Amino acid sequence: MFTASNLAELIGGEVVGDGSVILTGIAPADVAACGDLTFAEKPSYLAAAEAGMASAILVPRGFESATKVLIRVKDARIAIAKVLPLFFPPERIAAGIHASAVVDATAQIDVTASVGPHCVVGAGVKLGKNSVLMGGNHIGRDSHVGEDVCLHPNVVLYAKTQIGNRVNIHAGTTIGSDGYGYVFDQGCHRKMLQVGNVVIHDDVEIGSNTSIDRGALGSTVIGQGTKIDNLVHVAHNVVMGRHCLIMGQVGFAGSTHLSDYVVIASQSGIGGHLKLGAQSTIGAKSGVMRDVAAGDTVLGYPSASDKQAKRQWIAVSKMPEALRRLKTLEKRMNGSKEA
Incomplete structure (x- = not known):
């Protein structure tokens, strides 16, 4: 009041x-x-x-x-x-470890942290001050979770995941799952082991049912202050800069780099090994197959500059009328030939 x-x-x-x-x-x-x-x-x-x-x-x-x-x-x-x-102040969760949680003897849990029901905390894990595992969380070995972090129910961190301070990850999200890497060998697809990890910096928020793959050898990185919506897939070795906004149902192929303050609207697909410049913007449902320069806005599939894409859309909208006019001209020409 x-x-x-x-x-x-x-x-x-x-x-x-x-x-x-x-x-x-x-x-x-x-x-x-x-x-x-x-x-x-x-x-x-x-x-x-x-x-x-x-x-x-x-x-x-x-x-x-x-x-x-x-x-x-x-x-x-x-x-x-x-x-x-x-x-609407945040819910306060009491510190302590629930009786149903399974915590390895080598894990370091701060006395102010909370480990909820049915959590599994692996060997060498560190959980910082005031951080909360709400329930059903699996924290893989040697993962480090900073201070004031909240993992909502059923969030999974694979081994060696590194999470900074004040990070909020919503239900059902998986961090550090296997990257998608295969080589074709004698008629079959041979798996390339993915032995890197995921590093998430301070003040990041990640929506529900998102999957962020670990790096093949190095790290997949999510920069400070970046906000990722629900149902996003981030492939191995993607590096996001600071304060990016990634909206729902976006997919990233591997090894793409985002500079700071990049905005990507919903249902876009970003190809691999690309560079998206600082403060660039990707419109909804775009298919990005080339680098995007700093400050540029691209739209469409395949993506083009916003001005070019809009001109193309206007031209396409005029196609039915253009076809009608073409048919009228063809009839006139055919009639004059017959005469």
């Missing part, structure tokens, strides 16, 4: 109206009740919020209201991201 003034102080905003109004929750404008905070980024959203029951509205600077208490901030979306954890 906060007053509007308390909340504004915490997020660097200013109150317009009664700063003593009590805020007990946060909700969308159409379902907000008395005591709730809502937010509005546009004038049309503000009108909807004013028509609702919310006690206060979080808005960008310059917004005015004759009927509601406002908390004005520089950027309403950033502010709401700061506010949400205040009303």
Whole structure:
């Protein structure tokens, strides 16, 4: 529970109206009740919020209201991201090791960490301060997990996985599974052993049912602050830079390198041994088969620069009309020949 003034102080905003109004929750404008905070980024959203029951509205600077208490901030979306954890603090998990967990005698579990039901913690594993294995987790030998890490149920870490601090990995994800490497030998596919590992740096979040393969010899690397969505596949020896955004159902072939702040939209496929430059963007459903320069945006399958791809799409949309005109011309030409 906060007053509007308390909340504004915490997020660097200013109150317009009664700063003593009590805020007990946060909700969308159409379902907000008395005591709730809502937010509005546009004038049309503000009108909807004013028509609702919310006690206060979080808005960008310059917004005015004759009927509601406002908390004005520089950027309403950033502010709401700061506010949400205040009303919905993370669940606190008690430290300790559940009776059903199997922990190797050589594992080092910090006294503040939590190992949940049916976890298996292998030889030489290190689990840092305040980290949580929620349940059904398998942590392979010689893996190191940093501080304030949360592994949701059924996350698996294969041997030698290295995870930094404040990493959050959602349910069903597998880190360090075998890379896909084979050589053709005398009519069959001979497996190339994948003996590397996965290194995940600080402040990374990985969605559910994602698979990140270990390196063939070296490491598959996920850079600091990178966010990976659900159902993503990262092949062996991929290296991601800092603060990349990888959306759902993206697939990477092996040994591709991403620089910092790369954004890849959903259902894209990224070929192997490519380089994606800093702050490059890959549009949804793209098939990337060539390097992408820093700052460039590519779209389509196969991918092309955004301007070129849009020209191609416009041209394709005009094809039916062009074909009709061509048939009309053919008929005229055939008629003139017969005459």
